Amino acid sequence: MDVLGRLRDWLRRRDEPSLSIDDPGLVVVVEAFDFAEADSAALARSPQWRADELAVLRHHLRIPSDQVERARELLAPDGWVIVAGDISHISRVQRLDALHCAQERSRMASLAQRLGGDALGWDALQPAR
Numbered sequence: 001m002d003v004l005g006r007l008r009d010w011l012r013r014r015d016e017p018s019l020s021i022d023d024p025g026l027v028v029v030v031e032a033f034d035f036a037e038a039d040s041a042a043l044a045r046s047p048q049w050r051a052d053e054l055a056v057l058r059h060h061l062r063i064p065s066d067q068v069e070r071a072r073e074l075l076a077p078d079g080w081v082i083v084a085g086d087i088s089h090i091s092r093v094q095r096l097d098a099l100h101c102a103q104e105r106s107r108m109a110s111l112a113q114r115l116g117g118d119a120l121g122w123d124a125l126q127p128a129r
Contacts, residue, residue: 019054019127021081021091026056026125032101033060033121039105040098051096053126058091059108060120067115074111087120096124 030046032039043049063071068084075082075090083089090108094100101122109119 019056019093021056021058021093023056023127025127027128028123029055029126030096031121031123032105033123035121038098039101043096043098043101048126048129049096049124050126050129053095054093055096056091056093056125057096057101057104057122058089058125059104059122061088061090061108061112061117062086062120063088063112063115063117067117071111071115 027048029048029050030042032042043051049055061071063084065084068082068088071088071090072082079092080090081092083091101124105119105122108122112119
């Protein structure tokens, strides 16, 4: 990438409004709970998803209660936040694209399996328009 391209990207990120996983104005813009569906297809079928804006990527996992702290230890360094319950929600703010959704879905499935749980799917939230 050339210098102007990097500067443009930096300025765009700097001017970008911040987003929080607990923002009350968030709405679900895409869901992916069918493991046979590609993440790219899930994103493509969503008319509400805005690719140029930040989103909250939220994974839904069943994790045994005695393994929740272990999951927190493993995920916190990468900015993931866990809200534990019968179905735990593991969330972070990021830009969404098919590649990163697929990588994180695979990571969460692996984590759930290692901890004796189950990955159910993911959804993404963005501010309502």
